[in-house]
Amino acid sequence: NAGVMQNPRHLVRRRGQEARxxxxxxxxxxxxxxxxxxxxxxxxxxxxxxxxxxxxxxGMPKERFSAEFPKEGPSILRxxxxxxxxxxxxxxxxxxxxxxxxxxxxxxxGTRLTVV
Amino acid sequence: AQSVTQLDSQxxxxxxxxxxxxxxxxxxxxxxxxxYVQYPNQGLQLLLKYLSGSTLVKGINGFEAEFNxxxxxxxxRKPSVHISDTAEYFCAVTLSYNTDKLIFGTGTRLQxxx
Numbered sequence: 001n002a003g004v005m006q007n008p009r010h011l012v013r014r015r016g017q018e019a020r021x022x023x024x025x026x027x028x029x030x031x032x033x034x035x036x037x038x039x040x041x042x043x044x045x046x047x048x049x050x051x052x053x054x055x056x057x058x059g060m061p062k063e064r065f066s067a068e069f070p071k072e073g074p075s076i077l078r079x080x081x082x083x084x085x086x087x088x089x090x091x092x093x094x095x096x097x098x099x100x101x102x103x104x105x106x107x108x109x110g111t112r113l114t115v116v
Numbered sequence: 117a118q119s120v121t122q123l124d125s126q127x128x129x130x131x132x133x134x135x136x137x138x139x140x141x142x143x144x145x146x147x148x149x150x151x152y153v154q155y156p157n158q159g160l161q162l163l164l165k166y167l168s169g170s171t172l173v174k175g176i177n178g179f180e181a182e183f184n185x186x187x188x189x190x191x192x193r194k195p196s197v198h199i200s201d202t203a204e205y206f207c208a209v210t211l212s213y214n215t216d217k218l219i220f221g222t223g224t225r226l227q228x229x230x
Contacts, residue, residue, distance in 0.1 A: 003159065004159060006159075033216075033218075035218075035220075040222065041222055042120070042122075042206065042220035042221050042222040042223060043160075043206070043208075043218070043220040044220070045217045045218065045219070048216050048217070055216065056216055056217070059217075091159070091160070093159075093160075098216060099210075099215035099216055100148070100150070100210050100215050100216070100217075100218055101148050101167060101210060101215040102215070104162055105162075106159070106161075107152075107159035107160035107161070108159045109157065109158055109159045110159065
């Protein structure tokens with residue numbers, strides 16, 4: 001049973017381009033969480049999705065960022081018109097049930113986004 | 117607002133020595149507490165968690181942590197570290213009424229030397 005797969009592992013984008021980060025949850029997991037880690041900071045919650053639904057997006061910047069988790073395929077975190085401040089490591093986690101208390105969530109290796 | 121503080125950004129230690137990684141939190145409501153470890157080039161892995169009951173929690177790889185409510189701390193300890201324990205360690209909390217979000221500290225880099 002493969003773990004949470006994130007790709008690409010490293011992504012370089014020029015300012016103004018779009019970045020698409022993909023997260024394939026573990027088999028049987030229908031809950032996905034995205035976190036961002038800026039340099040010298042802890043991981044910050046961005047969005048929580050369950051298949052085809054956004055449950056909590058309170059951590060998402062209001063503009064340029066969007067996330068989806070379709071019925072088939074990976075979850076996608078999309079950043080439009082990237083700026084240098086978007087450079088960070090983006091982590092995805094998945095779980096079988098919702099809530100970190102009830103079930104263990106597994107994290108991917110992250111995607112390191114560099115905006116030049 | 118809730119926050120997690122890991123005062124030590126780096127902790128160097130020799131192999132077989134004991135280690136303590138400190139974690140303090142701030143919250144006006146009850147929380148659940150977690151420690152995660154991130155080995156080089158890997159995702160975060162759950163080490164242990166405290167939900168209720170005994171304040172001393174044992175986790176994987178010989179680690180344990182003690183919840184101290186009065187000091188709002190959840191320090192991680194290991195009596196004898198190994199080179200393979202070299203990693204980044206993250207303390208995190210969730211709110212008791214909303215366990216869908218983890219609030220992380222900034223992490224502590226444990227470097228074990230031979």
